[in-house]
Amino acid sequence: xxxxxxxxxxxxxxxxxxxxxxxxxxxxLDQAFAxxxxxxxxxxxxxxxxSRTIVRxxxxxxxxxxxxxxxPNRGACVxxxxxxxxxxxxxxxxxxxTLVVDSLIxxxxxxxxxALEAHLDAEDKARVGDPSTSIxxxxxxxxxxxxxxxxxxxxxxxxxxxxxxxxxxxLYGRPHSSDCAVSEHRxxxxxxxxxxxxxxxxxxxxxxxxxxxxxxxxxKGEDDLAHLLAAYAREEGL
Amino acid sequence: xxxxxxxxxxxxxxxxxxxxxxxxxxxxLDQAFAxxxxxxxxxxxxxxxxSRTIVRxxxxxxxxxxxxxxxPNRGACVxxxxxxxxxxxxxxxxxxxTLVVDSLIxxxxxxxxxALEAHLDAEDKARVGDPSTSIxxxxxxxxxxxxxxxxxxxxxxxxxxxxxxxxxxxLYGRPHSSDCAVSEHRxxxxxxxxxxxxxxxxxxxxxxxxxxxxxxxxxKGEDDLAHLLAAYAREEGL
DNA sequence: CTCCCGTTTAACGTATACATATTGTCTTTG
DNA sequence: CAAAGACAATATGTATACGTTAAACGGGAG
Numbered sequence: 088x089x090x091x092x093x094x095x096x097x098x099x100x101x102x103x104x105x106x107x108x109x110x111x112x113x114x115x116l117d118q119a120f121a122x123x124x125x126x127x128x129x130x131x132x133x134x135x136x137x138s139r140t141i142v143r144x145x146x147x148x149x150x151x152x153x154x155x156x157x158x159p160n161r162g163a164c165v166x167x168x169x170x171x172x173x174x175x176x177x178x179x180x181x182x183x184x185t186l187v188v189d190s191l192i193x194x195x196x197x198x199x200x201x202a203l204e205a206h207l208d209a210e211d212k213a214r215v216g217d218p219s220t221s222i223x224x225x226x227x228x229x230x231x232x233x234x235x236x237x238x239x240x241x242x243x244x245x246x247x248x249x250x251x252x253x254x255x256x257x258l259y260g261r262p263h264s265s266d267c268a269v270s271e272h273r274x275x276x277x278x279x280x281x282x283x284x285x286x287x288x289x290x291x292x293x294x295x296x297x298x299x300x301x302x303x304x305x306x307k308g309e310d311d312l313a314h315l316l317a318a319y320a321r322e323e324g325l
Numbered sequence: 326x327x328x329x330x331x332x333x334x335x336x337x338x339x340x341x342x343x344x345x346x347x348x349x350x351x352x353x354l355d356q357a358f359a360x361x362x363x364x365x366x367x368x369x370x371x372x373x374x375x376s377r378t379i380v381r382x383x384x385x386x387x388x389x390x391x392x393x394x395x396x397p398n399r400g401a402c403v404x405x406x407x408x409x410x411x412x413x414x415x416x417x418x419x420x421x422x423t424l425v426v427d428s429l430i431x432x433x434x435x436x437x438x439x440a441l442e443a444h445l446d447a448e449d450k451a452r453v454g455d456p457s458t459s460i461x462x463x464x465x466x467x468x469x470x471x472x473x474x475x476x477x478x479x480x481x482x483x484x485x486x487x488x489x490x491x492x493x494x495x496l497y498g499r500p501h502s503s504d505c506a507v508s509e510h511r512x513x514x515x516x517x518x519x520x521x522x523x524x525x526x527x528x529x530x531x532x533x534x535x536x537x538x539x540x541x542x543x544x545k546g547e548d549d550l551a552h553l554l555a556a557y558a559r560e561e562g563l
Numbered sequence: 564c565t566c567c568c569g570t571t572t573a574a575c576g577t578a579t580a581c582a583t584a585t586t587g588t589c590t591t592t593g
Numbered sequence: 594c595a596a597a598g599a600c601a602a603t604a605t606g607t608a609t610a611c612g613t614t615a616a617a618c619g620g621g622a623g
Contacts, residue, residue: 102397102576102577103576103577104576104577127603127604127605128604128605129603129604129605137577137578138577138578138579139578139579139604139605140378140576140577140578140579141576141577141578143605143606144382144385147382147385147386148385148389151386151389153478159340159584159605159606160583160584160585160604160605160606161584161585161586161604161605162585162603162604162605163605172477172478175476175477175478175479176478178424178428178476178479179421179424179476179478179479179482182420182421182423182424183417183420183421185420186416186417186420190416238413238416238417239410239413240391240410240413240414240417240486240489241413241416241417244417244482248478251478340606340607341606341607342606342607365573365574365575366574366575367573367574367575375607375608376607376608376609377574377575377608377609378606378607378608378609379606379607379608381575381576397575397576397614398574398575398576398613398614398615399574399575399614399615399616400573400574400575401575
């Protein structure tokens with residue numbers, strides 16, 4: 088049996104903890120680990136050929152981003168956000184992505200617009216291919232948009248929210264909803280390109296709302312076992 | 326010399342790394358450490374009576390919140406945000422705090438309003454006392470407001486932004502600017518209490534803008550030595 | 564006197580070892 | 594038979610040790 092999954096020793100100039108962080112993050116977002124899955128430091132470290140120290144750091148970081156829950160003395164597990172968490176996330180996301188649009192108006196240089204359109208093309212191409220890639224690109228679109236504002240904090244927050252949105256979508260969304268319609272992205276970019284602030288804001292608002300509906304649609308009182316039980320327990324006075 | 330600063334061993338049910346995290350965070354926000362101060366794991370651990378492991382975790386967490394800069398293989402130091410960072414922070418803060426107001430309208434129960442007014446009274450009392458306490462309370466007001474939305478993500482972001490704002494203020498603000506005028510907080514709460522959404526939004530917007538001006542006022546081309554040097558260097562083609 | 568390069572030193576990155584807390588199970592007892 | 598307590602297994606919390614990197618220093622050549 089091979090001691091490591093693949094890839095020989097990487098350049099040590101990139102800390103291992105970063106590598107493990109990315110691996111775990113990707114695994115979680117790709118739903119390789121279902122929500123609630125326990126993430127023991129030992130097994131992960133052994134599987135990845137690193138010590139617990141590294142895994143621990145990665146888990147702490149993921150916890151900071153809301154992807155991993157860290158229960159003291161009880162181990163880490165993949166986050167299982169509630170429907171309420173979902174609402175909270177999308178409410179904040181709408182505010183911040185509207186700010187993204189605002190920040191971008193009047194500051195989108197031609198090369199930036201090109202980058203965006205290149206991304207749209209990629210999204211289109213992926214639409215007929217791997218659905219996993221398609222979903223990933225749809226999220227990346229929003230991340231790219233945020234990054235173009237050159238506002239580091241805004242970019243970081245949007246990135247985090249997009250990640251968590253994708254968790255919400257996988258938990259409560261339609262089985263194979265295509266996340267974001269590419270056409271909505273296109274019309275938004277068009278409005279941005281002609282510096283139509285009001286239209287762009289409106290489009291982004293509607294777009295996020297559409298995503299919200301898709302992500303939380305299935306949630307009309309099903310599937311969120313923990314949440315339902317909590318409701319019943321409350322009725323019983325527990 | 327005493328091996329530990331004070332306080333006997335605490336309950337081990339609260340992880341030491343949390344304690345160290347809070348100590349360092351407070352120290353940074355109280356400006357006990359100036360911006361740019363190096364934070365070597367060894368010395369801090371020795372001083373606090375914990376191992377490097379603990380300090381390391383705390384530093385990583387602070388880095389995640391933007392209070393500490395973590396240069397690979399070169400150690401950690403207190404963040405030294407630029408004026409541009411300051412602008413970025415306040416832009417996002419305005420968007421999110423406006424969202425806070427929006428979320429609160431129509432949902433402020435009497436006990437919540439009482440809590441807010443109690444805080445305002447505390448702010449008033451502190452105004453004549455310790456200026457450090459006063460500044461701290463002014464920030465806490467915004468944190469409290471955000472927490473009352475019961476939106477965990479929103480609350481976390483606002484808390485983080487308030488922390489970073491205080492760093493900006495200490496770096497670029499007027500020497501003894503009183504951060505937030507308590508009166509601005511009072512009028513805002515009044516508007517919230519009578520569910521006047523438009524007025525409350527407007528007041529919050531103006532308030533954040535006022536804070537922004539106070540925090541970045543001194544920055545008209547002075548004090549930010551590194552930034553200025555960088556500008557000159559750029560002119561000289563360096 | 565200045566610049567370059569090998570040496571030194573301090574600090575980080577990582578692994579490992581020990582201590583401790585929690586969970587599930589088994590036994591015992593009413 | 595059910596419930597309470599003890600024990601073992603598992604996994605985390607923390608400390609320490611080792612290897613390596615990068616900044617600091619000092620000597621020699623130009």
